[in-house]
Amino acid sequence: MKKSKTIYWEEVLKKNTQPWASSLADAMKQDFEDHINAWPKDPPLDRSEWGHHYFCSDCGVKLKFDMTSPHAHICPECHKTFTGWPYDGAWCKIMHSAIVNNMERAAVLAHISKSDAKYRKYIHDNILFYANNYDKYEIYDRYAGKGKVYPQGLSEAIFVIAIERILRMSADLNIFSESEYNTIAQSFFIPALDLIKPQICYIHNIHAWMQSAVAACANFLDDKNLLKEAIYGEYGWINQLEKGTSEEGIWYEISASYHYYTLEALLSLAWIALENDINLFEHPTLKKMALNYMLLAYPDGRLPAFNDGWFNRNILDKCDIYEQLANFEPSIKPLLSWMYANMNPMPYTHLNSLTNSGTRTTGYSRASLSALIYGPVDLPEAEPPVRKSFLLKDTGIAVLQNDNLRVTLKFTGDGGGHDHNDKNSIEVYAYDQLISYDVGTTGYGIAFTKEWSRSSIAHNMVCINGRPQKRSKASVLNYDGKSVCAQASDAYEGVCLERSILLEESGFKDIYGVRCASESQIDWVFHCKGQVETDLPLVDKEPFTEGNGYDQLFDLKHTYFDGEFTVSFLHEGYRLDMHFEGEKGTEVIIGKCYGADRTDILSFIMLRRKRKETVFSQQTYITKQ
Structure with missing residues (x-):
């Protein structure tokens, strides 16, 4: 696999000398160890289920995920324990996401701690497990398309995107042999492409993610024509962006959750395009999409929970998106500074949307994988957003x-x-x-x-x-x-x-x-x-x-x-x-x-x-x- 053109590890190591980044690295090391101690096994082969089932039926709140407890799931509010299906299946889905998160940590830590081979081994063993066992996962058609490792096409697509990105992040580390890369191509990416691509048929957040997964497959398989179709085709990147947004750049589903969710999908494909010398970051609608929903944030940063929007989401939670865009839109940098100045340190975020929280805070609000991998080395003085009707x-x-x-x-x-x-x-x-x-x-x-x-x-x-x-x-x-x-x-x-x-x-x-x-x-x-x-x-x-x-x-x-x-x-x-x-x-x-x-x-x-x-x-x- 070719080395990445868009991830500059020299800059990542330069950032790592800053307190926020070194603290992030320390937190990731601890989380990595906690993960492998709690789950020193291969990924589960059991059937997974929709994460929306992982909620207390009495309180309506999300159950507490514990990777050591695949068969007992506790409500953090009323402390009721839920067992059996669909909770065990939803646990499996979240467990796969936790493994993907841990591989992302490992890809970064393998560059920061070059002498420690355990990070490279973790990536090697888990990706080959998924490749060698992908045919063992049954195809399920649940709610949002067909999936295998995941219960639906949407999360399967995000999983494929994450695997390709982890491979791209680690391409310079010589983790896999040529024959192993061929196995990953033949046993994982080609079957995943055959599963996901035929499902794309709408302008919709799900299909934007699926199209990004097709682009991920195209990048790994070095298929230029497939990549161009994913960008310029009927339901490709351009049409998803231009036909799916209002004149102000607001995603048609209105929900802050789906607006930013779709923006993440579009960014995932934009990075792959840039790997192939196609710059989609300069598209004016992408910039409007990034900047105009920010207008709807309340003075405390909270975003309206319009339509199927998750309540209590905050614009400050979206810093990882704005870190990715900051080098392409200079006006974002002072806004990022304002965000960080007005937020408390939170568990760091990952690069994938399967689940996006770490378990530890670092003491620094800027500590996230997006800031480390894609963000500017330094930020200017803060400028708050303008508040007017x-x-x-x-x-x-x-x-x-x-x-x-x-x-x-x-x-x-x-x-x-x-x-x-x-x-x-x-x-x-x-x-x-x-x-x-x-x-x-x-x-x-x-x-x-x-x-x-x-x-x-x-x-x-x-x-x-x-x-x-x-x-x-x-x-x-x-x-x-x-x-x-x-x-x-x-x-x-x-x-x-x-x-x-x-x-x-x-x-x-x-x-x-x-x-x-x-x-x-x-x-x-x-x-x-x-x-x-x-x-x-x-x-x-x-x-x-x-x-x-x-x-x-x-x-x-x-x-x-x-x-x-x-x-x-x-x-x-x-x-x-x-x-x-x-x-x-x-x-x-x-x-x-x-x-x-x-x-x-x-x-x-x-x-x-x-x-x-x-x-x-x-x-x-x-x-x-």
Whole structure:
């Protein structure tokens, strides 16, 4: 295999003289030893299963992975133990990822500690194991295409990309003989190519990863025509990027998780292209994709959990992506410095997306494999991102913000299978707290995601007749930096939804107009952290029995009230007062609901009216306590 043109080990060793990099090397050495002591065996040959099953069915949180415990899996919240299928299969999937991570560590450590042969041996033995045993893994067709070592085509593709990159990282170490390289080609890369390539048929994050896996195979097999097809073909890199993003460079699935996930796939292929003297890093849409989603980050760095987005993800978690881009886009370097200045040291990240956490912090925020392998040797002084109101018109997101408040209006188009179909929903951030938010998603394999996270009533919006919105488009009617109005005319059949938000110094005005072709049950809902306080004459209400999230609401109280009224949400650090204009026949319902999982409890208010047309008008004031 040819030596890499894009990994400069001289610069890596130069960085290793800096405290953050040497501390990273020490942490990787310890993690390497912990791994081989806990798992001194070959990779598992047992069937793997979807990682989305590795969640507590009661709490909705991810189970704690322990590589010494393949048959008992514990919830970190309630401490319940889960056994059998699918948990054992999901454990196998995560175990393969842990082995890939350890090979990445070994590839770096083999260059830093050249006299220690154990790192080269670990790479040698594990890659040859996968090559010699690849035919023993059965083909499974689960959720996202066909896989073998992994349960689906998506993670199989990322696995293939990681193996090629590890081979490329270690090509100068003479780990494999020519006959062993031939075995890897014939027994691993060619069968993997035959498995993955026929599955590519969409503009989609999964197919972007699969195409990058095809490019990885092409690079190892030195097939120039195959590489060009992966870049320029119908579902190649260029079309995935250009057809899959809005004019602002936002991936069409909108979710921060899938936006950056797809960006990682595109970067994986871009590095392979650069190995072959094709520079895709200069594509202007790639730069927009990298920079414009950053605008959506809240002042504390958190990213909105739109659609199937994982809650509590942070722009600061994406430093490994920006390290890869920093040498191609100079404006990223001072932003990287700002990120590192504002984050606490976290477990270091790996280069692959099978799983991306190390087990140890290093004491330095910059310590990651991306920074070590691809990042600049030095960074300039920090420059924080500019905070001002903005409109992503083609994407369908408007942000109104001042020094204390931010209201985000989401009216995005059809985001595909990961869309939560929540046209004209809002989020509220105030005084350094995200107080009313999109709950995002949790594991796809548990009921909570369907029963709550993806339901319409889990979002701050209007629901018609208790039904979810259909896939649809919306449009902005006006925007001036202080106010925005958006209209969704086909989210429900025969219904027009029009919402206007006006940002003020200490609050916002919200006017939500609804027009239906026939009389309908119209529910306006808002969720917020904190306890509810009101003078309304509330009495207990029987639980909802219908689905679409309504049966997940609890501790219900209600009243019928025709006049204007105020409801307050009190939480540590702020008070939110909502003053509603009255309308005859309004049922006011308050209670509790879930947030990102069943351990995250929010309060909510719902206004229910049966009308053909109505307007919900309220003024919100938020004060710091």
